[in-house]
Amino acid sequence: MSGETSPQPVDKTSAAAPEPSGVDLARVALRAAKEQAKARGAAAQQKKQARRGGGLRSGARADGRDPMALGAAINRLITERGWETPAAVGGVMGRWPQIVGEDLAKHCVPLKYDEDPEERVLTVQCDSTAWATQLRLLAPRLVARLNEDLGQGTVRMIKVLGPGGPRRGYGPLRAPGSTGPGDTYG
Numbered sequence: 001m002s003g004e005t006s007p008q009p010v011d012k013t014s015a016a017a018p019e020p021s022g023v024d025l026a027r028v029a030l031r032a033a034k035e036q037a038k039a040r041g042a043a044a045q046q047k048k049q050a051r052r053g054g055g056l057r058s059g060a061r062a063d064g065r066d067p068m069a070l071g072a073a074i075n076r077l078i079t080e081r082g083w084e085t086p087a088a089v090g091g092v093m094g095r096w097p098q099i100v101g102e103d104l105a106k107h108c109v110p111l112k113y114d115e116d117p118e119e120r121v122l123t124v125q126c127d128s129t130a131w132a133t134q135l136r137l138l139a140p141r142l143v144a145r146l147n148e149d150l151g152q153g154t155v156r157m158i159k160v161l162g163p164g165g166p167r168r169g170y171g172p173l174r175a176p177g178s179t180g181p182g183d184t185y186g
Helices: 012-016 023-052 070-081 084-094 096-100 102-107 129-150
Strands: 108-114 121-126 157-161
Touching (some): 084 108, 084 129, 096 108, 096 129, 102 108, 121 129, 129 157
Parallel strands (some): 121 157
Antiparallel strands (some): 108 121
16 A cells, blocks of 8 residues: 555646636736735825825815905805895995985985894984985985895885084083073984
8 A cells, every 4th residue: 555645636727727828917917916006005095184184185176175365255254144235235335425426425424224124224424404304305215226236125214313413511601491502403
């Protein structure tokens, strides 16, 4: 029995498929190299993103993190906060002479705007009772002009204030029964 050799196992896969050679061998090697490079690149990319704080990257295309012009940033802020109407009314106060005319603008100044949906009142102060009366007569047309400029219903009413008189102090030269200099103003 010493002359007997044990039978060697037969590899069925090698007998069924011949080993690749030449061009086929090069294709297999190239495919394996590409897969390894891709895996290394993905791992390196994940490390970079983890170091930079996540997957946020800026690329060639615009996204929400890109810088923007100051005007665009202010318009975006106004829209996000819902400040369209107050900003528009503020613009009207800046363009007051163009809206009401130079003569009226010299004597009447817009003071404030009440943006409460029930009110929507623009308060204007005039430097004399004559100009206050003139503005009261022009108020309906002025409200229509402002709503045309700002959007319908933005201003419902114009409250006209007359001139503020001098300080009402109690001095020694006051006549009995008089309300002071205030009875000639407003």
